[in-house]
Amino acid sequence: MPPAIRQILDMNAFDASRKSGPGNPLLERRLQNFGAASVLFYRSPIEMVRARGAWMVAENGKQYLDFYNNVPSVGHCHPRVVDAISDQVATLNIHTRYLTRVVDDYLDALKATLPGHLDNLLLSCTGSEANDLALRIASTWTGNRGFIVTETAYHGNTLATTDISPAALKKNPLPDHVVAIPPPSPLVFEDGVAQGFAAAMAKAVATLDRRGYGVAALICDSIFSSDGVFSDPAGFLADAVDVVRQAGGLYIADEVQPGFARTGECMWGFQRHAVRPDLVTMGKPMGNGFPMAGVAARAAHMNRFCEDVGYFNTFGGNPVAAAAGQAVLDIIREERLMENALNVGGQIVAGLNTLRASHPVITAVRGCGLFIGTDLCADGDPRRPDQSITTDVINGLKERGVLIGAAGKYGNTLKLRPPLCLTAGEANIFLNALEDTLGQTR
CATH class of the missing domain: 3.40.640.10 (Type I PLP-dependent aspartate aminotransferase-like (Major domain))
Incomplete structure (x- = not known):
């Protein structure tokens, strides 16, 4: 059976029909206010309260390295x-x-x-x-x-x-x-x-x-x-x-x-x-x-x-x-952010290719600068895109404090778009988190 095509707003989306346990009052208000048009990320949505540079901070104080949001391109709240x-x-x-x-x-x-x-x-x-x-x-x-x-x-x-x-x-x-x-x-x-x-x-x-x-x-x-x-x-x-x-x-x-x-x-x-x-x-x-x-x-x-x-x-x-x-x-x-995007992006691509050698689920690494796509496929077969692995990795990275998105016809491409001010050290935080996540993913 061919893989299912993913609609863009469904990628990494919170599924309100599957929520269980004690309710989150703010989540309930959002669903009530937005109705069917509500689009939230992750199996358990995050309440964000502030951000700076490449980092966002949740209501519970947890910090997240932002590899998703290309809107604050020169850094959150510059x-x-x-x-x-x-x-x-x-x-x-x-x-x-x-x-x-x-x-x-x-x-x-x-x-x-x-x-x-x-x-x-x-x-x-x-x-x-x-x-x-x-x-x-x-x-x-x-x-x-x-x-x-x-x-x-x-x-x-x-x-x-x-x-x-x-x-x-x-x-x-x-x-x-x-x-x-x-x-x-x-x-x-x-x-x-x-x-x-x-x-x-x-x-x-x-x-x-x-x-x-x-x-x-x-x-x-x-x-x-x-x-x-x-x-x-x-x-x-x-x-x-x-x-x-x-x-x-x-x-x-x-x-x-x-x-x-x-x-x-x-x-x-x-x-x-x-x-x-x-x-x-x-x-x-x-x-x-x-x-x-x-x-x-x-x-x-x-x-x-x-x-x-x-x-x-x-x-x-x-x-x-x-x-x-x-x-x-x-x-x-x-701040020479174009040069930074080229250098730090190259570091990330090199790191992803290193991970690819030991994690066959990574079947391709593409992109330039700080816009990178990484395909995840079952059994290392590029023609078997695996949405479930991608979802597991995205949520696993979230648990490790990294925010990332998905793309592609089948939703199996990790989409990396961190702020252009991303440092080499922050790039390594992402690579280490991804390696740890892949090690824990089937």
Whole structure:
């Protein structure tokens, strides 16, 4: 029997139907308040009360090393971000219908990290909003309505972005204007990842043409995070982008997860593949926890979009968000966090490969910088993904004070995304905890 496909919100999720024993009053309140939309981690959810750097602290005083949350990218509660937000909110916070120097200073600094052909930036509050806007811009420019994604992609929770997020769909198939292709996995394409991925893209283009939609865009994140983290070989994405462009579509680089120095080699994940995106979307790490997101676009694309639609975002681009964003850019540069991500990430990959030699359940280690995926499979067989082992390891790491997530079509990939400030010593804490956990896991 083939392994069950895992829906993204089910990975490592608390199952309220299985709770037993004396009730947790706060847990009961959460379930009552959120209802069916409640998503909590772990067999026994944790109540968190504070955090700093790469560490979080629970209500009972237990400390947890955070290898999951990529939102506080420069570290939980970084004092420079806290000060920037506090100072600005005490001075002025208003929408973008007024000129405010802090906003345009930030936009200039952000644009300086991006390719020069991306002239315009629009700021929003969430990555979902940013991706929704990018889809609309692509459709307006191309006159087409079809989109290509990978088969376990996640790009947001608006109506439009849920349609292009196979990982979020529990029952319904993808709508007719969306085609999903396999991720750039060696298990799918063996040694010909670039050629195979491009060929799959060409088939998707033909399908959308046959259905009468044409191709508006390929949208993907360059680390293919929800698919299970596929980053190599560097450059493989270029051929697939060429296929889409030859069909009249655009390339939307969703940098919400791989962006802002996380890959360690460059500021943006797409840069590893030597491709020039038509649109770049960004979010979570921008404000280190302060909600902000954005779209970078060619001026011609933005002009064409605005001819048809008036666009304004009340909270997008507010001065407090800009102050937070500027602090994040400054910290990445001044604390050399890109270099740190490369070095400490390399240490983690080397440590995982050492563990792999003595623990056959680890069948693959992938990633770059501080974005790493590790497959766990039964009997060391890469084609037997084991969700139960993965769940046991995730909960075992939690008991040992390390927080980690899962990814992939079958939910058997450990997904590592610690803050970029992670130290070599903290990396070793994780590796030692994982070794101990694997030793206690069947």
